[in-house]
Amino acid sequence: MRLNELKAHELLPLIRRHEVTVEEAVTETLDRIAALDGTIQAYITVAREHALQRAKEADARLAKGEPPRPLEGLSIAIKDNICTKGIRTTGASRYLEDFIPPYDATVIERLEDAGAIVVGKTNMDEFAMGSSTENSAMFSTRNPWNLNRVPGGSSGGSAACVIANEAVFALGSDTGGSIRQPASFCGIVGLKPSYGLVSRYGLIGYASSMDQIGPMTRDVRDCALILNVIAGNDPRDSQSYPGELPDYAGCLVPEISGLTIGVPKEFLEEGLSGPVRDAFMKALDRLEELGARVVEVSLPHVRHALAAYYVISSAEAGSNLARLDGVRYGYRAPGQEDSASMMAASRGEGLGPEVKRRIVLGTYVLSAENREKYFNEALRVRSLISRDFQEVFKTCDCLVGPTSPTVAFEAGEKTRDPLEMYLSDVYTVPPNLAGIPGISVPCGFDEEGMPVGLQIMGKQYDEATLLRIAYAFEQATDFHRRRPEVPQKTYQSESAGGERSV
């Protein structure tokens, strides 16, 4: 087995015991990117020099006898909407194509302090708006299981690079399913933490009341390791959770007998594809075999979740993205006569069509004449959905359902119909509205070999139980051990390559 194929918890002991140097491990990952990413196109920016420099520094520390840090020497890929000091951060937008942040997001500081090494920035739908990574202004990312299919989105680059062994793990962001849906499409583990568990400082805001950064990993143990490092109160994020947190890796016991697992019947209605339903039903059987009690529950208001989500997220997004005006940083349209035209043209030329669609939608639903009918109504729906969850969590330890109604779809299949694309998030949106955690773990494959994800939803800030159930399920199955065979193509430096180094 090659070093880049190891999971975090497999690679860490080798580095700790000095059997492998950090430089060797990081180089393996960088070589894998060079060999494969011309095909997968998961990265917008590969920070090769930066990563090698950090690797040498880490080895020097270890050689001096300094104790290894919790994530010492692990190569991480960062979704390109998370600010990295000195490494350009584009949000997959033309507008920020040359933007190099002068500061690190809190999660980057924490990961680097723990010894992790950023190897690059991953592709995504522009400003996290989309479900296929086809809305990237740079290029589309391919699904390593089938190059004609999408990797999901918006954290498609992060999901693809993790399953293709182009990073040990990755960070994504999830506002309505952007971690869980691509995790499901690519057959990895993706966690959207409770709102406020992980600091948003440095995450380019999409819908601030729902955005969360989370780990995308090859198994549940890695997920817990990463969460241990990135979770926790941050005074720079006012919405950050101030409570004490457990050791998530320490909570991983494969024992769930006696737990009550709810299945919301609304998640199994029309729109759910046959293969996903089959895999999900088998997963339920497996959970019962493990001793859990599976019961049907109802979340009566979730059928309005998608509508409420698009109203609230677009309203917040329109306001969050207003700062992209050509005045202080980013793209500035040339040849304009006055500041108002310059601002309008910079936005017109710098932002992509899906982003504009949502800005227009957001402006519309907040306008004086529509606000009550749309925005305030969506807020009411949101609190009803939260109450639905609170109600079922009185009797259930967690809820399960499919992560997405379908497996990864063909590239180009849904780009012409935004509504069709939005339906891809129908099961992942409710946890964001309610602020509760959700995780997607592999739970099967369809006949064509495409992975299916199981979504587990937990009580707010009870990631420990969520991870334990996910771990028990994973240990009882072997879907997480499969890897796609990706045809290797040499890295074309004149295509994306030149653009991708820093």
Place this chain on the structure above:
Amino acid sequence: MFEPVIGIEVHTQLKTESKLFCSCSTRFDAAPNRNTCPVCLGLPGALPVLNKKALLFGIKTGLAFNCEIAEFSGFDRKNYFYPDLSKNYQITQDAFPIGTNGHIDVMTDGKTRRIRIKRVHLEEDAGKSVHEGGTITGAAYSLEDYNRAGVPLLEIVSEPDIRSPKEAYEYLLMLRRILLYLEVSDCKMEEGSLRCDVNISIRPEGSDEFGTQVELKNLNSFRAVERSLEYEVERQSQLVASGGEVIRETRHWDEASQVTVSMRRKERAEDYRYFPEPDLAQLNIRRSWVDEIKATLPELPAARRMRFIESYGLPEYDASLLTDTKELADYFEAVVREYGEAKTVSNWIMGELSRLMNATGIGIESVKVRPGDIAAMLKMIDKGTISGKIAKTVFEEMFAEGKSPETIVKEKGLVQITDEEELAKIVDCVIEENREVADQVREGKDKALGFLVGQVMKMTKGRANPQAVNKLLRQRLAN
């Protein structure tokens, strides 16, 4: 006859060390864009964190304006595009302001009226645009300075309860006085740390309907507010009296020609698409904290004025002037603590001290005379060590040099001559030199006596005790 209906919105910068949502300094004199960071520049991913001191100042002010302090408060986004607004939205308080339903009492021409305060809320200031080449439309290019972006502002909105331009002026004076007493703002209009927008309409006297509102801008002093309102009352009254109609618009006060000029029509309110700021948590303002703040509020101008009248027996006029600023009132009380006789202290502060302050342009906070020194000087007069007249000379020296009265009297030899023998010699000498005048005195001409007293004072350079001189002259020139 028409009656004006006036409402005033005041924006005042809070005197915090750092900005409302980041730790940048609020100093306004730094090089352009020096006091900025990812938060106040609106960089992607940067998040606001509320400055607790600003919240404290907001609550303090709300309490001083007799407002109800909200238990649940929070921030909203006001969305509009402008280059000096770094995020293209302003973080402000729309739905849940810190304070509501307050009031202050304002005295105009001896009559006190209660002006209701609609709301007090926190918000962030914008940056500044500099248009190179003059006007905004004719400029070759514009520069943006974000040092001011994110500086905390407090907005204080009155109900339309003000009924005359003079009352508007007095309202603003009282508002500023309170803010200065609270030490939450510098209230310097010339530096832009206090700004006001005024709404005015007119209606027939006795009516309780509201007329069409006109908003006045570019008001750079409280006098400008008063004058522009006087002009506007006149303009609107004439317009309506002659059958015309007031248009809803914004008018610009032209200081040079002392008129208001139409800027733009306001056919409908702008749509700022307010919504709750999702980057900030809701504020739960604990009652115990509010009570704590209430307990530490300083004595406010109206209460202090009342106390000066009641416990020092000062006339209302004195009490008003002495409580105009906290510093002056503090100074007065410091002198009274040492000297005791309040009216005498008041006379000296409002007389000599004010005269010298006005003449030199020095404010009470930089006056060199220590309160204890005024008290010492007043005691010297009482003891007869110096005369009241000499005291004025001594006081001028104290004001200029900051020395104690004892030192000045000693250095300049200004001790009053009270020794009878020494005075008698001088008096005899003066009688000898002015025999004719002395004879006139003997004949009963009092005017002549005054001349002789003057001569004695002249010889002693004012150090003779005038009463003693008078007595001696009368004894010697008695028939």
